[in-house]
Amino acid sequence: MRIAVIDDLKSDRQLLISRLNKLLSDNSINGEIYEFEKGIDFINASKQTAFEVAFMDIYIDKENGIEISKLLREFDKECILIFTTTSSDYALEGFKVRAFDYLVKPYTTDELKIAFTDILNRLPSSDKYIEVKVIGGTQRIRLNEIIYAEHFKHCINIYKSDCATTVVRSTFAEFSKQLESDERFFMCNRGVILNFDYASDFDGTEFILNNGVRISVSRSLTKSAKSRFADFIFNKR
Numbered sequence: 093m094r095i096a097v098i099d100d101l102k103s104d105r106q107l108l109i110s111r112l113n114k115l116l117s118d119n120s121i122n123g124e125i126y127e128f129e130k131g132i133d134f135i136n137a138s139k140q141t142a143f144e145v146a147f148m149d150i151y152i153d154k155e156n157g158i159e160i161s162k163l164l165r166e167f168d169k170e171c172i173l174i175f176t177t178t179s180s181d182y183a184l185e186g187f188k189v190r191a192f193d194y195l196v197k198p199y200t201t202d203e204l205k206i207a208f209t210d211i212l213n214r215l216p217s218s219d220k221y222i223e224v225k226v227i228g229g230t231q232r233i234r235l236n237e238i239i240y241a242e243h244f245k246h247c248i249n250i251y252k253s254d255c256a257t258t259v260v261r262s263t264f265a266e267f268s269k270q271l272e273s274d275e276r277f278f279m280c281n282r283g284v285i286l287n288f289d290y291a292s293d294f295d296g297t298e299f300i301l302n303n304g305v306r307i308s309v310s311r312s313l314t315k316s317a318k319s320r321f322a323d324f325i326f327n328k329r
Contacts, residue, residue, distance in 0.1 A: 093116070093121055093123040093144050093145065093215065094123075094124050094126070094141065094142070094143045094144055094145075095112060095123055095124065095125045095126070095143065095145045095146070095147070096125075096126050096128060096137070096143045096146040096147070096148075097109055097112075097125060097126070097128070097146075097147045098127075098128045098130075098131055098146060098147065098148045098149060098152065098157070098160070099127075099128075099129075099147075099149040099152070099176065100129055100130070100149065100152045100153040100155075101149075102129070104176075104197070105127045105129075108147060108204075109125050111204055112125055112147075112204075112208070113125065115204070115205060115208045119208075119212060119220075120220055120222065120223075121212070121220055121221075122220075122234065126143075130152070130155065131152050131155045131156075131157065131160030132155070132160070134146070134148075134164075135160060135163050135164060138167075138168055138171070139167065142168055142170070143168075143171050144170075144172060144215060145171065145172045145211055145215075146164070146171050146172070146174070147174045147176050147195075148160065148161060148174065148176065149175075149176050149177055150175055150176075151177055157175060157177070158189060161173055161189040161191070162189055164189075165189055165190065169190070172192045172211055172215075173189065173190065173192055174191070174194075174195060174207060174211075175191050175193070175194050175195065176195045176199070177194075177195075177196065177197060178196065178197045192207075192210070192211070192214075193207045193210065220234065220235045220236075220274070221233060221234045221235060222235065222270045222271070224248075224250070224260040224262065224267070225260060225261045225262060226258060226259065226260060226261070227261075231258065233250060233252070233258060235271070235274060235277075235287075236253075236287075236289065237252045237253050237254065238250055238251075238252060238253075238271075238277075238287050239252060239253060239286070239290045239303070239305075240284060240286035240287060240290070240301070240305075240307060241260075241267065241286075242283055242284045242285075243263075243264040243282075243283035243284075244283075247260060247261055247262070248261075248262050248267045253290070264282070264283055267285075268285050271285060275288075275324060276288050276289055276324070278317060278320055278321070279313070280299065280307050280308065280309045280310065280317065281308065281310040281313070282310070284307055286301070286307055288320075288321060288324045288325075290302050290303070291321065294309075294317060294318060294321050296314060296318070297314065299317070299321075
C-alpha cells in the first residue's frame with residue numbers, strides 16, 4: 093500500500109506517519125509512506141506512480157488542499173483522499189473531490205484507527221502478510237503469494253505463486269490460524285489449506301488449481317467447500 097502524507101508542518105507529518113506505521117504493523121500490511129511538504133510535489137509524484145491513499149492537509153502554505161485534490165482527480169479517480177485540517181469549513185468542497193473521510197485536528201488515535209479500518213475494508217487484501225519461522229530466522233510472506241500449504245513431517249510446506257516453496261517450522265493448527273480470518277483460504281482437510289484465488293474448479297471431491305494440482309477435500313467438508321467456493325466466486329465477480 094502506497095500512502096502519501098501531505099502537510100506543510102513537519103511535526104504533524106511525523107506524528108501521522110508514526111501512527112500510520114503502527115496501524116500498518118498491527119494489521120500486518122506492507123506499506124510505504126511518503127511525505128510531502130508541498131501539494132504540487134505530491135501531484136508530480138502521483139503522475140509517476142499512483143498512491144492508494146493520501147492524507148491531505150487543506151491549509152498548506154501558499155496552497156489549498158482542495159485545489160490540489162482537484163488536480164489529482166484530473167488523472168486519478170481511485171486514490172482514497174482523507175482530509176486532515178483544523179476546520180470543517182471545507183466539508184462540502186471535500187465531497188466534490190470525492191473525499192473518503194475528514195479528520196479535524198487534533199484528531200485522536202482512535203479516530204484515525206476508525207478511518208484506517210474503513211480504508212482497509214475498501215482496498216483489496218493484496219498487501220497483507222504473515223510472519224513465519226524458517227531456518228535462520230523469520231520471513232514475511234504475502235497472502236496473495238500463497239497457492240496452498242500442507243503439513244509434512246512436522247513442518248508446513250508453503251507453495252507460492254513464484255514457484256518457490258517455503259518450509260515453515262510450525263504446527264498446522266498454529267499456521268492455519270493466521271489465515272482463518274481471510275475469506276480466500278479454505279482448509280480442505282486436516283493437513284492442507286488453499287487459496288481460492290488459485291482454484292479454477294471444484295468437482296465435488298477435489299479442488300483443481302490453475303497449475304493443474306488437485307487437492308482432495310474431506311468428505312465432511314465437501315458441502316462447506318462447495319458453498320464457500322461459490323460465495324467467493326460470486327463476490328469476486
